[in-house]
Amino acid sequence: AFNFVRHVSKYPPTIDLDGKLYKTDEWTNVPPQILSLTERQLHQDPNHPIGILRDLIEKNFRGLGYTFYNNFRPTVTTFQNFDVLGFPQDHPGRSKLDTYYLNKEHLLRTHTSAHEHECFQECETPGYFITADVYRRDEIDRTHYPAFHQMEGARLWSKNTKDLEKQLENDIAAIPPTEIIVEDPFRDAPFNVENPKQTYMSDNEVRLISTHLKKTLEYLVNLVFEEAKKSAIKAGSTEEYLNEPLKVRWVEAYFPWTSPSWEIEVWWKGEWLECCGCGLVQQQVLLNSGLPEDRLGWAFGIGLDRIAMLLFGIPDIRLFWSRDERFGKQFLEGQISTFQPFSKYPGVRRDVSYWVNGDNALHTNDLMEIVRAHGGDLIESVVLKDEFEHPKTGKKSQCYSIHYQSMERTLTNAEINKIHSNVEGDLVNTFQVEIR
Ligand code: FA5
Ligand code: MG
Numbered sequence: 001a002f003n004f005v006r007h008v009s010k011y012p013p014t015i016d017l018d019g020k021l022y023k024t025d026e027w028t029n030v031p032p033q034i035l036s037l038t039e040r041q042l043h044q045d046p047n048h049p050i051g052i053l054r055d056l057i058e059k060n061f062r063g064l065g066y067t068f069y070n071n072f073r074p075t076v077t078t079f080q081n082f083d084v085l086g087f088p089q090d091h092p093g094r095s096k097l098d099t100y101y102l103n104k105e106h107l108l109r110t111h112t113s114a115h116e117h118e119c120f121q122e123c124e125t126p127g128y129f130i131t132a133d134v135y136r137r138d139e140i141d142r143t144h145y146p147a148f149h150q151m152e153g154a155r156l157w158s159k160n161t162k163d164l165e166k167q168l169e170n171d172i173a174a175i176p177p178t179e180i181i182v183e184d185p186f187r188d189a190p191f192n193v194e195n196p197k198q199t200y201m202s203d204n205e206v207r208l209i210s211t212h213l214k215k216t217l218e219y220l221v222n223l224v225f226e227e228a229k230k231s232a233i234k235a236g237s238t239e240e241y242l243n244e245p246l247k248v249r250w251v252e253a254y255f256p257w258t259s260p261s262w263e264i265e266v267w268w269k270g271e272w273l274e275c276c277g278c279g280l281v282q283q284q285v286l287l288n289s290g291l292p293e294d295r296l297g298w299a300f301g302i303g304l305d306r307i308a309m310l311l312f313g314i315p316d317i318r319l320f321w322s323r324d325e326r327f328g329k330q331f332l333e334g335q336i337s338t339f340q341p342f343s344k345y346p347g348v349r350r351d352v353s354y355w356v357n358g359d360n361a362l363h364t365n366d367l368m369e370i371v372r373a374h375g376g377d378l379i380e381s382v383v384l385k386d387e388f389e390h391p392k393t394g395k396k397s398q399c400y401s402i403h404y405q406s407m408e409r410t411l412t413n414a415e416i417n418k419i420h421s422n423v424e425g426d427l428v429n430t431f432q433v434e435i436r
Contacts (some may be wrong), residue, residue: 017101018073022067022102030108031373034135037147038074041319043131046333049308050149050320054131055334060223063126065126072115072132074108081107081114084288085257097365100135108135112152112301113174113257120289127155137365140372141381145317149304154281156297168208178222183249187304197254197261200283201296209280213298214250217264217276222246225266225338228310235313235338241267253277257285258299276302318377324408347380347405350420354433356396362431371402374422380405397436
């Protein structure tokens with residue numbers, strides 16, 4: 001547990017991270033317990049579910065022309081995370097509400113795309129994969145945690161290649177085939193007015209590179225979800241779709257640094273699961289990386305945590321960060337095993353209700369951060385229960401339900417009371433709310 005009292009406006013004068021000193025300023029909003037997560041590097045642990053999933057994917061892509069990068073530290077500049085990728089100045093992703101800043105110029109990367117620039121610069125193979133921990137201020141529930149993991153992939157070709165189209169066709173043919181059932185309304189017409197092609201590519205280049213991208217991702221998703229199916233069957237699930245080929249669909253998407261862009265979704269437990277964004281890299285990003293004008297290719301970014309939850313039967317994303325041996329010792333390098341719950345300790349629900357101070361906007365993510373600061377991993381979820389405006393005074397009231405629960409022990413009333421009153425106190429101090 002964490003025992004510090006949080007004062008939103010009071011950060012130390014400097015933050016010491018990875019041997020560098022960052023001067024704090026009015027942008028600083030990263031609390032100590034988030035900084036401490038940057039030490040964990042779960043994707044580098046061969047006996048952790050995230051590390052095992054990374055291995056599984058890398059193993060299947062060895063020999064196909066990729067370099068694997070796994071050592072990038074989580075602090076990047078706004079240039080790396082946003083500017084170089086063409087994020088407009090007013091993009092919501094840049095907001096302090098969504099992103100953890102060390103200071104105005106440095107932040108905890110919000111996605112692995114922050115390293116595309118340097119990898120395009122230095123990579124000597126046609127493609128690369130980057131796996132890393134990423135950070136976002138977000139809600140709190142069983143599939144959201146402020147830190148999670150992404151794997152980025154990219155691949156480039158040169159327009160100067162003799163018979164580039166033939167080369168692309170050969171490269172497509174080299175991707176191992178799958179039995180996957182694909183719904184793709186865009187396969188033959190990969191671009192349109194809303195999802196345009198870049199003018200420096202020919203129609204045929206766009207079609208072939210899109211096909212290479214999609215076949216690559218279908219192969220990746222198939223190898224992972226075939227394991228997830230086996231694991232669900234082993235755990236006793238008898239649902240019909242588990243015995244059928246995997247079903248995926250392509251939907252159009254938008255990212256500032258790719259065009260055209262898509263997302264791949266996987267049919268799982270009766271719903272479409274979003275797992276990966278991708279597209280053809282904007283030429284400007286390649287030029288920003290110092291590459292010559294003849295380069296063209298694709299990039300994707302896939303989230304690992306929710307997939308690992310399915311693969312290993314892990315019911316709550318917080319478990320990945322548990323230091324409890326009963327979690328850690330269940331997983332071994334190279335093995336997809338089903339998590340054996342070590343007992344679910346009872347949880348406690350407490351509500352917090354207050355009148356919002358009209359002059360002091362309180363965003364949901366601010367509330368989440370305050371709850372997290374005092375409750376740490378004892379917070380299972382936070383749910384907005386009620387919100388209304390007083391018809392006469394016009395004052396706004398909010399009520400959130402906080403579910404406290406430990407993965408490791410039974411919580412005492414006394415400790416919950418203490419945390420809960422710290423949360424209330426901090427809301428009053430920082431946002432001048434009136435507790436009801
Ligand atoms: C991105 O982060 C882009 N960088 C992906 C990309 C890369 C697009 C390269 C184009 C080219 P997005 O925010 O949608 O996109 O996140 C990508 C994936 O990360 C999602 O599909 C999801 O699987 C996962 N993800 C996103 N937010 C969370 C979260 N809070 N918790 C767990 N997984 C998440
Ligand atoms: Mg998304």
